[in-house]
Amino acid sequence: MAQVHGKVGAILIATKDCSAYTDTIEFDQSADSHDTTTFGATGHVYAGGLTDGKVSLKGTYDNTASVGPRGAIQANLGLVVAFKYRPEGIGTGKPESTFNVLVTGYKESVAVSDMIKWSADLNISGAVTTAAQ
Amino acid sequence: MRLAGVMDEIGAALAVIDGLRVFPYSADRITPPAGIVGWPDSIDYDMTFGRGSDSMVLPVWVVVGKVDARSTRDTLAAYLDGSGPSSVKAAIDGGTYTACDSVTVTGAPHGVESVSIAGIDYLAAVFNVEVTGKGGV
Numbered sequence: 001m002a003q004v005h006g007k008v009g010a011i012l013i014a015t016k017d018c019s020a021y022t023d024t025i026e027f028d029q030s031a032d033s034h035d036t037t038t039f040g041a042t043g044h045v046y047a048g049g050l051t052d053g054k055v056s057l058k059g060t061y062d063n064t065a066s067v068g069p070r071g072a073i074q075a076n077l078g079l080v081v082a083f084k085y086r087p088e089g090i091g092t093g094k095p096e097s098t099f100n101v102l103v104t105g106y107k108e109s110v111a112v113s114d115m116i117k118w119s120a121d122l123n124i125s126g127a128v129t130t131a132a133q
Numbered sequence: 134m135r136l137a138g139v140m141d142e143i144g145a146a147l148a149v150i151d152g153l154r155v156f157p158y159s160a161d162r163i164t165p166p167a168g169i170v171g172w173p174d175s176i177d178y179d180m181t182f183g184r185g186s187d188s189m190v191l192p193v194w195v196v197v198g199k200v201d202a203r204s205t206r207d208t209l210a211a212y213l214d215g216s217g218p219s220s221v222k223a224a225i226d227g228g229t230y231t232a233c234d235s236v237t238v239t240g241a242p243h244g245v246e247s248v249s250i251a252g253i254d255y256l257a258a259v260f261n262v263e264v265t266g267k268g269g270v
Contacts (some may be wrong), residue, residue: 005185006182007179007182007184008183009182009183010182010183011182019181019182019183019185020181020184020185020186020267020268020269021180021181021185021186022181022182022185023180023181023182025182028139055142059181060180060181060186060265062234078247089182089183113239115235115265
């Protein structure tokens with residue numbers, strides 16, 4: 001096994017590959033925890049519950065209509081769409097997480113001294129399937 | 134983004150300034166007034182995933198004649214203006230670029246300085262030009 005540089009990361013949202021306009025992916029999974037401790041126990045006992053998660057994306061704005069951030073993300077604001085997360089990039093045998101996301105936020109930041117930046121917040125909807133490509 | 138193509142296109146943009154002799158490479162001998170597109174000061178690869186974009190900062194030198202002449206002051210001042218027919222910023226920002234996505238003159242951080250080229254002293258301004266473009270093209 002080996003360490004992997006982040007530059008190869010890739011995402012597809014609503015089947016559109018906007019990796020080339022993205023510079024940061026935060027893939028954050030969690031699960032509910034239920035305390036099932038009963039009298040007499042000497043330590044808390046927990047049971048797992050529903051999984052949850054969110055994805056945050058950031059990048060440099062590009063006006064490519066179809067797969068740029070506006071076409072791929074802003075156009076889907078408020079909608080549940082398919083998402084693929086490929087932390088090691090594209091390639092046979094490399095890991096891939098597939099799930100649906102609700103697009104909850106899209107933001108553009110325009111500063112006079114920088115390129116236009118964008119960011120997006122996505123809530124994972126349902127289960128996450130992780131497999132090799 | 135092809136570096137030589139970017140340098141050529143910046144040079145072509147600079148050439149709209151009347152009377153300015155443009156060298157889209159690091160010339161070792163010039164006749165003033167001259168505009169020289171230098172090698173990048175820095176190149177940043179992998180600004181986005183999958184070789185999506187790179188960025189670089191190139192210096193553009195504008196060199197004029199005698200250091201102490203008033204006419205030299207007037208000529209160089211016009212090149213440093215933010216707008217107008219001799220404005221380097223207006224010329225480069227307004228250029229047509231196909232070798233990259235975006236070209237912006239961000240400043241002349243070192244102001245005006247005396248330089249020596251082929252043993253001759255000139256007065257020069259160095260402009261910083263920020264360039265971004267596709268990484269995999």
